[in-house]
């Protein structure tokens with residue numbers, strides 16, 4: 001049974017006929033050159049997934065010791081490359097040092113104020129080894145968790161790689177999260193050390209990070225023993241003696257020699273928190289061998305990376321996209337990964353195009369929300385720069401509307417670059433449904449077909465496949481190497497969230513993604529959006545419950561119900577209905593205060609667009625708030641559906657009047 005879905009998203013209204021086949025010269029030079037080649041790979045993987053993955057694992061990665069079983073699948077728990085021994089940082093660094101790539105740029109970094117730095121594989125390796133030794137000196141041992149709360153500076157990648165080098169799972173927390181959100185995550189992960197910076201540059205402002213860490217540690221997170229601080233902004237901060245250390249002090253004395261720890265394929269690599277429809281964010285656990293292989297292969301085939309490419313993914317390392325497609329996938333391939341600290345901002349709205357021109361970026365991967373923002377700003381910005389180096393474009397994070405797709409294709413891609421619309425999730429570790437750019441004809445709004453090895457389907461709530469072009473639940477029917485292994489410290493929640501919603505089909509459990517989709521007669525998937533109470537605001541995932549708990553933690557709030565409303569640029573915006581405690585009354589000041597309260601509880605990405613004060617909320621007889629009607633009211637739509645489920649339907653009319 002699919003629990004909380006009340007969204008009317010299962011019927012798609014999108015009918016898109018335009019088809020864009022890859023250009024012949026692109027296909028001829030691509031890793032996967034034709035639809036036929038893709039189909040062959042797909043069939044091979046489908047008929048014998050274990051041999052398919054084992055061959056690639058053998059060819060593409062370094063193993064200290066080979067596995068003795070490819071897949072051990074005891075639903076919902078999977079083990080890939082059982083007893084294989086491997087190290088992620090070894091595959092991302094050491095193995096390139098014995099080739100010409102030793103002196104190739106691994107990371108090209110550009111800071112928001114315009115400073116920049118390039119690290120070759122050799123240099124990155126030294127820095128990672130040094131920092132790995134620093135972590136060891138701070139008492140971090142194999143298996144200990146390390147929190148990383150950083151701006152987009154090379155040290156973020158260095159810290160991540162250093163953790164994987166010594167076998168300490170990292171938990172990166174996006175720098176835009178507040179002290180409260182940081183504390184919750186550090187506590188759940190029981191982090192021993194936190195790596196942070198004094199602050200970061202973001203949107204022409206200096207944002208504090210270290211002071212947020214201080215607040216988080218004052219209010220809990222007692223497992224944290226040491227804090228390592230990078231000096232980025234040079235703002236004033238307090239350093240607690242015996243707890244806080246400067247990165248540069250420790251790093252300069254550290255030895256650049258540190259052997260990569262021999263890790264088991266199934267040792268945890270990292271934990272990354274993401275929002276669900278209920279409760280607190282979940283710690284998604286990824287392990288080593290399978291994740292390394294899957295991010296490696298998807299990076300290679302989807303971004304079609306060549307040795308002289310400059311590849312740029314605009315995500316932040318605080319999200320899974322940054323983990324898989326800024327750091328691990330590209331570096332495992334020996335690619336040049338560009339890291340940019342800035343985002344489009346008042347002082348330079350066209351900064352992305354400056355970076356493309358400055359570094360001659362060839363492959364560019366961003367989010368639909370960014371594209372929509374660029375459409376608003378006008379074509380003049382990109383047209384004033386030389387974007388001719390671009391040869392491939394990608395999008396991720398939310399459905400892309402055809403208008404934005406076409407604009408991206410025309411204005412940024414000069415009508416010559418294929419666009420890969422990549423569907424995946426924090427949980428999947430890597431891209432699951434996507435075009436392969438030299439092979440798959442693309443269509444605006446479709447993520448097209450599953451990556452080889454991925455058995456995706458659209459089913460009804462009983463697990464039965466639905467006919468072509470009919471909406472249903474998107475599921476994955478066979479384990480894949482980079483699937484999440486569990487929810488940290490909560491295997492029950494893992495089972496309940498992903499494996500229970502759809503019943504087994506022919507004795508086979510299926511992974512429930514939480515999205516609705518339809519598949520057309522060509523086998524193309526059209527993702528329609530979440531079917532649970534998870535919102536997608538500018539590509540960021542936020543749970544209704546999280547936002548509601550943040551609101552009710554304010555003394556004025558009695559009850560809160562939060563829904564998503566369509567938004568031109570953000571895709572979805574946050575709309576909150578709030579009832580107040582007796583001695584409080586609605587006012588503009590209180591409205592502002594509540595928005596600010598949510599920002600301090602979660603972070604700026606969670607600031608509600610609208611808070612509507614209400615006298616009462618629509619409830620069922622059992623007291624459950626009916627979000628379906630609230631969604632319609634927030635979107636200013638007619639109220640459709642059976643109002644008799646609501647105890648007092650007049651509540652709905654009152655809410656409407658006030659919109």
Ligand code: WT7
Nearest residue numbers: 321396397398399421422423424425426527541
């Ligand atoms: C949710 C996962 C995966 C990296 C970024 C987001 C939505 C993601 C697409 C796409 C339509 C998409 C889904 C998914 N989503 N990519 N190409 N087309 N929707 O990771 O924060 O875990 O969010 O993002 O709803 O479930 P995430």
